[in-house]
Amino acid sequence: MSSLAKNTLFMLMGSVGQKIVSLTYFTFLARTLGKTQTGEYTAALAMSTLFVVFIDLGLTNVLIRDGAKHQNNLAHLFSEVLSIKILTGLLSYGALLLMCSLLNFEASFILLVSLSGITMLVDSLHLSLYGYLRAHNQLQYEAIGMVASQIITLVIGSVCLILKLPLITLMLSFLIASIANAGYAFFWTKNYGLRITNLTFTKNLKPLLLTAIPFALAVIFGRFYSYVDIIFLKKIAGNAAVGIYSTPSKITFAFQFIPLALIATLYPTLSQLYTTNLYRFREILTQSILYLLAIALPISIGILLLAEPIIILAFSKEYLESVQPLRIMIVSLIFSFLSFPLGAALNASGHEKRQTVITGCALLVNIIANLVLIPRYGALGAAYAALLGNAGLGLAGFFLLPHTVSILPGLFFQKVLKLIGAVSIMAFTILYLFDSIHFLVLIILSGLVYSVSVLCFKVFSFHDIKVLLQNLRPKNV
Numbered sequence: 001m002s003s004l005a006k007n008t009l010f011m012l013m014g015s016v017g018q019k020i021v022s023l024t025y026f027t028f029l030a031r032t033l034g035k036t037q038t039g040e041y042t043a044a045l046a047m048s049t050l051f052v053v054f055i056d057l058g059l060t061n062v063l064i065r066d067g068a069k070h071q072n073n074l075a076h077l078f079s080e081v082l083s084i085k086i087l088t089g090l091l092s093y094g095a096l097l098l099m100c101s102l103l104n105f106e107a108s109f110i111l112l113v114s115l116s117g118i119t120m121l122v123d124s125l126h127l128s129l130y131g132y133l134r135a136h137n138q139l140q141y142e143a144i145g146m147v148a149s150q151i152i153t154l155v156i157g158s159v160c161l162i163l164k165l166p167l168i169t170l171m172l173s174f175l176i177a178s179i180a181n182a183g184y185a186f187f188w189t190k191n192y193g194l195r196i197t198n199l200t201f202t203k204n205l206k207p208l209l210l211t212a213i214p215f216a217l218a219v220i221f222g223r224f225y226s227y228v229d230i231i232f233l234k235k236i237a238g239n240a241a242v243g244i245y246s247t248p249s250k251i252t253f254a255f256q257f258i259p260l261a262l263i264a265t266l267y268p269t270l271s272q273l274y275t276t277n278l279y280r281f282r283e284i285l286t287q288s289i290l291y292l293l294a295i296a297l298p299i300s301i302g303i304l305l306l307a308e309p310i311i312i313l314a315f316s317k318e319y320l321e322s323v324q325p326l327r328i329m330i331v332s333l334i335f336s337f338l339s340f341p342l343g344a345a346l347n348a349s350g351h352e353k354r355q356t357v358i359t360g361c362a363l364l365v366n367i368i369a370n371l372v373l374i375p376r377y378g379a380l381g382a383a384y385a386a387l388l389g390n391a392g393l394g395l396a397g398f399f400l401l402p403h404t405v406s407i408l409p410g411l412f413f414q415k416v417l418k419l420i421g422a423v424s425i426m427a428f429t430i431l432y433l434f435d436s437i438h439f440l441v442l443i444i445l446s447g448l449v450y451s452v453s454v455l456c457f458k459v460f461s462f463h464d465i466k467v468l469l470q471n472l473r474p475k476n477v
Contacts, residue, residue: 014143015257021150023254025157029170030315032161035243041167042246043234044112045174046227051096052120053223055089058216060131075194078132085128089121103235108167115171122178129185132194141188145181152177218352221359225366225389226253229382232370237378245379247315248326249386252333255299259292259340266341270348278404281345286407288341290415294459296337297423298450302443303330305430309439325383332387335394342397345405354400362393415459422453 030038059081063074096117100110130142156173186194230249233242266288273281303310307326311319346355366389373381398407429449433442454460 014146015261017143017147018150019254019257021147021154023250025150025154026250027314028158029161030243030247030319033167035318035321036240037167037243038246039234039239039242039244040109040112041170043230043239043242044109044116044171046230046234047100047113048096048116048120050223050227050231051092051099051117052124053216053220054092054095055085055121055124056127056216056219057084057088058219059084060128061219063128063131064134074132074135078128078194081128081131085124089124093117093121105234112168112171115168115175119171119175119178122175122182126178126182126185129182129189129194132189133185133192136192138188138192141185145184148184149177149181152180218356218359221356221363225359225363225393228363228367229370229374229385232374233379233382236374241374241378241382244319244321245325245382247311247319247322248329248383251303251310251314251326252329252336255296255333256336258295259337262288262292263340263344267344267348270344274349274405281349281405282408283411285341285345285405286412289338289407290412290419290460292337292341293334293416294419294454296334297419298426298447300330300333301423301427302430302446303327305427305434306439306443321379325379328380328383328387332390335387335390338394339390339397342394342401345401346397349402349405351400351402355397358393358396358400361396362389365389365392418457418459419454422450422457422459425453426450 029041033041063077063081097110097114100113105113126145130145133139133141153173156176157170160169160173230242230245233245266284269284270281273284304327307323307330308320311323311326315322343355343358346352346358366385369385369388370382373385375381377384401407426446426449429446430442433445437445
């Protein structure tokens with residue numbers, strides 16, 4: 001197996017493991033704390049997560065890209081990145097506390113954010129340490145660190161929950177896990193030759209920052225798009241509304257490892273095909289979108305129809321108000337899945353500025369929608385705002401892709417109609433048997449019905465899958 005294929009597999013396994021452990025922990029936490037305390041905890045994490053993006057400013061992406069090209073200069077480049085991040089870290093932490101004060105949050109919440117903010121400083125450190133290892137094409141350590149740190153949080157956090165310790169101890173569990181992760185990353189970077197030179201601001205820092213700007217904008221837009229709604233909810237509607245919203249948000253977000261894993265492998269292939277075979281570029285792009293739709297449609301429709309028993313089983317009847325937001329947000333998953341291959345196609349074809357504009361516009365739509373809808377509808381308003389933003393994010397790529405690299409419309413719409421037919425049969429099965437059998441059995445049965453329908457409608461042939469796998473296989477590695 002090639003090194004790139006191994007790295008893709010490591011990151012996929014790490015992402016899946018992290019998501020499973022994270023969702024398990026959050027489910028236990030939500031059931032134990034109740035919606036109000038869960039909302040306060042979630043909002044504190046969201047607040048610090050918004051500001052952590054200003055520490056890195058896309059510098060780790062530059063470290064990975066330039067360090068991989070010039071590994072003899074990697075240690076020096078790491079030192080320059082770390083020099084900047086020490087300064088941006090202090091400024092970001094100060095800005096975080098200042099913003100909490102300006103928003104007039106309660107003292108107990110500011111204490112949670114303060115501790116969470118220290119965790120974000122440590123997180124930013126191990127982000128760059130793993131960036132150093134990525135430049136050496138060593139992703140297995142990051143995958144292990146992702147899962148291990150999440151397990152540490154799960155174990156310590158669960159003990160705190162069982163003992164009914166104060167909410168601040170849950171933040172401490174994150175900090176301990178983050179410190180352990182940074183120590184683990186530092187150990188392996190030393191094994192790969194990391195020797196930190198003097199941390200000084202040299203004349204090379206200015207071009208380094210300028211190079212990082214496109215990465216920084218994309219990351220900042222994406223981070224605010226993902227978390228600003230929680231801060232609006234906290235300020236406008238209170239902690240309970242955040243708790244109601246955070247459960248469907250967590251469920252929806254848990255599935256994003258699927259397109260992320262595909263795009264990690266797809267992107268190099270698209271970049272190569274853009275210069276060698278535009279028709280194959282369009283074909284692979286079209287097929288990848290169809291494969292993601294084939295996964296997103298049954299997940300979205302199935303959870304939409306079974307939202308109530310899922311919420312009750314996972315989080316208890318206290319979270320019944322989360323049912324309707326879940327139904328809305330899970331539909332947005334379809335558009336979210338679409339945005340990944342379309343964004344990869346824009347970046348691979350040299351139109352990354354358009355992708356940044358799309359993300360920025362989606363953020364603007366999301367902010368306006370949240371400000372309009374949350375005061376009137378609370379958590380439900382935030383869910384509608386997420387749907388509007390994701391719809392814009394997912395559909396805009398279709399219109400902004402140049403014609404030479406756009407999807408193949410004949411192939412696309414023909415197979416989309418077949419997918420809609422297959423998922424309609426699945427939906428009918430769920431509705432018809434909903435009152436007759438347990439919903440967990442119904443999930444398995446409806447999944448089988450959908451799979452058989454896809455095969456009967458010949459949505460994908462074995463040849464289609466073989467061609468996709470061949471094109472996703474790393475070349476010259």
